[in-house]
Amino acid sequence: MEPSPSPSPSLSPYLRTTSDAYDAVAVRYAEFVRGSLDALPLDRAVLAAFAELTLTSGGGPEAGAGAGPVAELGCGPGHMTAHLRDLGLDAFGIDLSPVMIDLAREAHPDLRFEVGSMDALDLADGELSGILSWYSVIHTPPQEIPSYFAEFQRVLAPGGHLLLAFFESADGPVTAFDHKVTTAYRWPIDDVAGLAREAGFVEIGRMLREPRQDERYRRGHLLMRKGE
Incomplete structure (x- = not known):
């Protein structure tokens, strides 16, 4: 297995910290999340x-006739990208951690995985029918989140869908916490929805899940559509 290229040396300090932290725990993390959706x-x-x-109204010229490509941004070892494939989507994954990408390629050789940062994607404007961001913006400093939504807007086709999962802070405000890999943030779901709305997304629905016995915090999920 050839190693993936390292992220650009121009990465901001928090992105470099996140990449290095996930490189260090990649094998254990892959074992931890295996089968977690069950x-x-x-x-x-x-x-x-x-x-x-996404399959029925994925956006772009083929809307209503089957979706175009869907990216999982922050794909880790690729288990969620594979789940999207199993749901019928033309899915591929992007992650900041080269070691995670190596593990994803090894576990799912039939899928496409690339090293990259979700705030500066090597994708054309309007290229995607859907984006899954599954707990992948949790390490992003709050002031940087609007730039992520702007990039999601850029690469999604009109009518394309975004599903965002994150740790929820019911009592507000945005709160940093000691995530096991590196510092992460909990967000009030209304604040996340407001930032997405300012970026041009239309909320379709939301799901709040109470923590399981082995979890610390409530989980927030926002399903959104890029405006026409």
Whole structure:
């Protein structure tokens, strides 16, 4: 297995910290998340809704006739990208961590995985019918989040869909916490929805899930569509 190229040396300090931290725990992380969706029926349901909406109205010239490509941004070892494929989507993954990308390619050789940063994607304007961001913006400093939504807007076709999962802070405000890999943030779901709306997204629905016995925080999920 040839190693993936390292991220650009011009990465900002927080992106470099995140990349290095996930490189260091990649093998253990891949083992931890393997099969994790099996016990999460609500998570599977919101993913299925995202897939169905994307397949039937994915945006772009082929809208209504089957979706174009869908990117999982922050794909880690590729298990969620594979799940999207199993739901019928033309899915590929992008992650900041080269070691994660190597693991994803090894585990899912039939799928496409690339090293990259979701705030500066090597994708054309309007190229995607859908984006899955599954707990992948959680390490982003709050002041940087609007630039991520702007990039999601750029690469999605009109009518394309975005599913965002994150740790929710019911009592507000945005709160940093000691994530096991590196510092992460909990967001009030209304604040995330407001930033997405300012970026031009239309909310379709939301799902809040209470933490399981082995989880610390409530989980937020926002399903959105890029405006026409």
